[in-house]
Amino acid sequence: MFDWNYWLQIFSARAGNLGFHRPERDDWLTDEEHRRIAASIATFQLGEQSEGRTLLRFAEKFAADHDLPELPAVTALFIKEEQHHAAQLKSYMLANGIPLKSRSWTDSVFRVLRKLAGFEAAVTVLVTAEMIGFVYYRALARATGSRCLKTICRAMCADESLHLRYETQLLMTLRGDRNPMLRRLVEFMHRTLVTVSALAVFHDHRPVLRQAGYDLWSFVRDCRATYRMVMRVGVYRPRARDSANHLSG
Ligand SMILES: [Fe+2]
Numbered sequence: 001m002f003d004w005n006y007w008l009q010i011f012s013a014r015a016g017n018l019g020f021h022r023p024e025r026d027d028w029l030t031d032e033e034h035r036r037i038a039a040s041i042a043t044f045q046l047g048e049q050s051e052g053r054t055l056l057r058f059a060e061k062f063a064a065d066h067d068l069p070e071l072p073a074v075t076a077l078f079i080k081e082e083q084h085h086a087a088q089l090k091s092y093m094l095a096n097g098i099p100l101k102s103r104s105w106t107d108s109v110f111r112v113l114r115k116l117a118g119f120e121a122a123v124t125v126l127v128t129a130e131m132i133g134f135v136y137y138r139a140l141a142r143a144t145g146s147r148c149l150k151t152i153c154r155a156m157c158a159d160e161s162l163h164l165r166y167e168t169q170l171l172m173t174l175r176g177d178r179n180p181m182l183r184r185l186v187e188f189m190h191r192t193l194v195t196v197s198a199l200a201v202f203h204d205h206r207p208v209l210r211q212a213g214y215d216l217w218s219f220v221r222d223c224r225a226t227y228r229m230v231m232r233v234g235v236y237r238p239r240a241r242d243s244a245n246h247l248s249g
């Protein structure tokens with residue numbers, strides 16, 4: 001049974017401890033790093049900011065339909081952590097004179113995909129963005145000499161790995177006991193989404209990813225490996241006696 005209370009406690013306990021990292025005086029980005037990183041980090045800042053309203057709306061509807069009173073609160077706390085990531089990146093960008101973005105084509109595509117279908121599709125798109133974000137932030141930490149940015153990236157990777165555990169457990173629960181053929185089809189489509197998203201992100205963020213030692217195929221391979229690892233760890237298959245009510249508290 002998916003343990004809503006466990007995640008409510010985890011996210012509630014974390015909510016008061018979301019710290020900020022600020023650059024010290026001798027830790028600014030060099031001009032070269034600025035050129036390499038500015039547009040890239042601004043796109044990810046926009047993405048962190050945009051995860052919210054649609055997801056909460058779907059979660060509230062799903063919770064009402066399935067009698068899951070904890071789900072909206074867990075979702076709201078989760079969104080608060082993403083907004084904290086956006087605020088942390090914004091503060092670092094402004095300290096380094098990097099302008100904010102109000103739109104990017106990858107962010108727009110993820111927004112449209114999230115709105116297309118219901119809660120399960122929104123969580124699938126979200127977990128895909130988070131997997132790729134996890135690989136990206138690890139790369140960004142390698143691509144910069146800024147101690148503060150390295151610390152921010154590592155802290156965000158730690159947060160994202162918890163988020164990924166929550167999201168994959170949620171996703172597996174939402175997917176439930178479909179027949180094996182349909183389940184394989186859904187998993188194939190999800191893997192395809194991960195691959196296509198990784199190709200698009202590499203195209204958009206080449207300077208950072210190349211500096212971190214990636215080429216196109218090694219980046220796609222790492223994103224796919226993250227998918228396999230995360231889905232294996234997050235996997236939750238309800239026992240037969242739970243299957244009738246596997247979505248209940
Ligand atoms: Fe995030």
Ligand SMILES: [Fe+2]
Pocket residue numbers: 082130159160163
């Ligand atoms: Fe996240």
